[in-house]
Amino acid sequence: xxxxxxxxxxxxxxxxxxxxxxxxxxxxxxxxxxxxxxxxxxxxxxxxxxxxxxxxxxxxxxxxxxxxxxxxxxxxxxxxxxxxxxxxxxxxxxxxxxxxxxxxxxxxxxxxxxxxxxxxxxxxxxxxxxxxxxxxxxxxxxxxxxxxxxxxxxxxxxxxxxxxxxxxxxxxxxxxxxxxxxxxxxxxxxxxxxxxxxxxxxxxxxxxxxxxxxxxxxxxxxxxxxxxxxxxxxxxxxxxxxxxxxxxxxxxxxxxxxxxxxxxxxxxxxxxxxxxxxxxx
Amino acid sequence: xxxxxxxxxxxxxxxxxxxxxxxxxxxxxxxxxxxxxxxxxxxxxxxxxxxxxxxxxxxxxxxxxxxxxxxxxxxxxxxxxxxxxxxxxxxxxxxxxxxxxxxxxxxxxxxxxxxxxxxxxxxxxxxxxxxxxxxxxxxxxxxxxxxxxxxxxxxxxxxxxxxxxxxxxxxxxxxxxxxxxxxxxxxxxxxxxxxxxxxxxxxxxxxxxxxxxxxxxxxxxxxxxx
Numbered sequence: 001x002x003x004x005x006x007x008x009x010x011x012x013x014x015x016x017x018x019x020x021x022x023x024x025x026x027x028x029x030x031x032x033x034x035x036x037x038x039x040x041x042x043x044x045x046x047x048x049x050x051x052x053x054x055x056x057x058x059x060x061x062x063x064x065x066x067x068x069x070x071x072x073x074x075x076x077x078x079x080x081x082x083x084x085x086x087x088x089x090x091x092x093x094x095x096x097x098x099x100x101x102x103x104x105x106x107x108x109x110x111x112x113x114x115x116x117x118x119x120x121x122x123x124x125x126x127x128x129x130x131x132x133x134x135x136x137x138x139x140x141x142x143x144x145x146x147x148x149x150x151x152x153x154x155x156x157x158x159x160x161x162x163x164x165x166x167x168x169x170x171x172x173x174x175x176x177x178x179x180x181x182x183x184x185x186x187x188x189x190x191x192x193x194x195x196x197x198x199x200x201x202x203x204x205x206x207x208x209x210x211x212x213x214x215x216x217x218x219x220x221x222x223x224x225x226x227x228x229x230x231x232x233x234x235x236x237x238x239x240x241x242x243x244x245x246x247x248x249x250x251x252x253x254x255x256x257x258x259x260x261x262x263x264x265x266x267x268x269x270x271x272x273x274x275x276x277x278x279x280x281x
Numbered sequence: 282x283x284x285x286x287x288x289x290x291x292x293x294x295x296x297x298x299x300x301x302x303x304x305x306x307x308x309x310x311x312x313x314x315x316x317x318x319x320x321x322x323x324x325x326x327x328x329x330x331x332x333x334x335x336x337x338x339x340x341x342x343x344x345x346x347x348x349x350x351x352x353x354x355x356x357x358x359x360x361x362x363x364x365x366x367x368x369x370x371x372x373x374x375x376x377x378x379x380x381x382x383x384x385x386x387x388x389x390x391x392x393x394x395x396x397x398x399x400x401x402x403x404x405x406x407x408x409x410x411x412x413x414x415x416x417x418x419x420x421x422x423x424x425x426x427x428x429x430x431x432x433x434x435x436x437x438x439x440x441x442x443x444x445x446x447x448x449x450x451x452x453x454x455x456x457x458x459x460x461x462x463x464x465x466x467x468x469x470x471x472x473x474x475x476x477x478x479x480x481x482x483x484x485x486x487x488x489x490x491x492x493x494x495x496x497x498x499x500x501x502x503x504x505x506x507x
Contacts, residue, residue, distance in 0.1 A: 265354070
């Protein structure tokens with residue numbers, strides 16, 4: 001049958017079912033972008049992460065869920081070494097590799113790393129500058145001066161963050177004049193302006209109303225074509241809607257990591273089941 | 282941690298089990314009415330079918346409300362989905378029991394075609410399958426549920442055998458055609474009841490393991506060798 005032409009195949013088997021195509025959230029065979037192995041992390045004497053092993057797939061959305069203090073944001077901040085900025089923190093064991101490069105290795109510049117691994121926070125934090133200047137802030141620091149290049153990046157980033165149509169006529173107004181949801185999308189635009197590989201989102205919608213949340217979720221769905229996204233969320237429904245894979249953390253440990261459908265349909269661990277069903281505690 | 286709406290799920294489960302009990306009772310009574318020629322009992326079976334219809338609607342209403350308002354996931358989501366399907370199966374079991382009861386009334390005035398052996402045996406197996414499927418549901422026992430699925434072939438075999446036997450009666454003695462046909466339909470009803478018990482057992486496997494084992498012929502056939 002393999003060698004028959006499409007025309008003869010369709011005439012001989014008019015009712016043949018079309019070949020099954022992999023679902024979009026089928027992450028089983030995806031290449032790993034971020035590989036965390038045996039990670040122990042401390043805030044001073046207090047251990048916050050215990051032996052974390054997780055392989056984050058490239059250009060998919062991975063959700064980190066778990067109760068407050070479970071370590072999900074700590075792990076997120078390990079991925080672009082944001083924790084370096086807090087005194088007394090240390091990775092005491094294990095490694096994190098992004099494209100096979102150990103990001104805690106001596107040759108890695110954390111500033112360069114953070115260009116590749118951008119971050120969006122819970123509370124939108126535009127700089128007290130114009131919308132335009134917010135977007136090109138990173139490029140200015142990198143020394144880009146060409147007006148054409150900067151204009152191009154502003155439009156591309158704002159379009160990428162689904163904000164262009166709303167702000168194109170007021171690019172020189174303050175970023176702080178935007179609504180909460182627009183500010184959050186401005187921060188996403190600022191993040192993608194420096195062309196990172198990974199976008200970390202730490203509860204990006206927890207301060208937004210449902211409409212602004214829906215816009216950010218739509219955006220996440222678009223962005224995953226180009227970027228690897230990791231989202232920390234307290235909204236189980238958000239994790240279910242947006243992510244391809246979900247990791248459940250509890251008390252500094254990774255309890256379960258699987259395709260999102262499995263986590264919400266048939267979790268293997270009773271703690272995961274209790275948490276996603278809202279029976280925890 | 283118990284949640285304030287957990288009692289809703291408990292009611293849902295107990296409604297479903299109540300429905301299972303009623304369905305089993307209906308099949309048992311319909312058979313009793315047939316074998317003993319008890320018209321009054323057959324009429325009671327027919328009248329009691331409304332109870333199953335009402336329970337099916339109540340279970341569906343509650344399942345839809347729960348999905349709408351409580352956004353269940355994981356085991357709870359599977360329970361609600363399986364509950365809707367199983368209640369439909371139990372309602373169909375009730376309909377088959379009613380069919381048997383109606384035929385029992387018609388046969389009550391006639392001399393028996395032959396002693397009742399195979400039909401009560403089918404009924405016994407079907408009722409055992411129903412009870413076992415409901416037990417599996419309560420205890421989330423998927424291993425036992427698979428045993429129920431395998432037993433369906435026993436009922437199918439008796440049904441086929443009765444079909445052949447009753448066909449010969451009709452050919453040899455045309456005077457038996459009416460009675461033989463009634464018995465054939467009763468046999469078919471019991472075969473359908475066993476199918477519904479099989480469905481419930483399969484649904485139970487989905488409830489406990491999130492695995493869809495429907496239409497897996499190899500699973501049933503493996504029952505022949507055991």
